[in-house]
Amino acid sequence: MLFDATHVTPPTLLEHVRDMAEAGCRFVAISQTVLGEDSLRLQYHFDEHRTMTELRRSDRMCHLTHARDRGMRHLALEVPRDASVPSITPIYPCAALAENETRDQFGVRFEGLSPDWDGHFLLEGETVRSPLFTMTIVPPRKAPEKEDRP
Numbered sequence: 001m002l003f004d005a006t007h008v009t010p011p012t013l014l015e016h017v018r019d020m021a022e023a024g025c026r027f028v029a030i031s032q033t034v035l036g037e038d039s040l041r042l043q044y045h046f047d048e049h050r051t052m053t054e055l056r057r058s059d060r061m062c063h064l065t066h067a068r069d070r071g072m073r074h075l076a077l078e079v080p081r082d083a084s085v086p087s088i089t090p091i092y093p094c095a096a097l098a099e100n101e102t103r104d105q106f107g108v109r110f111e112g113l114s115p116d117w118d119g120h121f122l123l124e125g126e127t128v129r130s131p132l133f134t135m136t137i138v139p140p141r142k143a144p145e146k147e148d149r150p
Contacts, residue, residue, distance in 0.1 A: 005043060005076035010085055016075050017088045020046045025073060027092040030099065032106050035078065040106055042085065044075040079108065087113040 008016050020027075025046035033041040049071040079085055087110040088095045099110045110116075 005074035007076050007078075010077065010079065010083065013075070013077055014086050014088065014091065017044070017091050020073060020075075021091050023048065027088070027095055028072075030095070030102055032102060032108075034106075038081045040079055040081060040108065042077045042079065042102065042108070044077070044088070046073045046075075047071065048073050081107060084109045084111050086111050089114050 006016060025048050028045040028047050031043045031045065033043070035041055077085065085108055087099055089099065089110075090112060093114075096113065096115055099108075099113050100116070102108050103110060103113070
């Protein structure tokens with residue numbers, strides 16, 4: 001990971017998100033990392049001191065630095081593909097867009113998501129579900145052995 005994250009579980013997610021809200025953090029985004037054919041890492045990103053607004057004004061802020069230097073806080077949640085995750089929309093209503101997109105693209109179900117587009121936020125009805133969770137693991141190719149020529 002390019003940043004330090006607090007690892008949470010589905011039962012503790014909302015507690016940590018409430019702590020972020022009480023600390024005055026702004027919800028920024030959810031990013032997803034496919035860990036394997038049946039598991040996914042959700043990363044919740046929060047702006048602690050509204051430092052993201054400084055990105056437009058400072059070249060120094062645009063370089064990868066430690067998360068503490070940029071005022072960002074992150075939560076990481078690893079879940080099996082078929083798991084249900086609590087929605088953070090009761091705390092951050094703006095997360096509905098990110099959660100609906102995550103559901104469409106990766107198949108994650110969010111309990112209590114409001115509004116819930118039921119998997120049709122980005123995808124049309126006839127579209128295959130979870131197109132970004134499909135992956136094929138390709139083993140590395142062996143280098144061809146060199147032939148000894150006389």
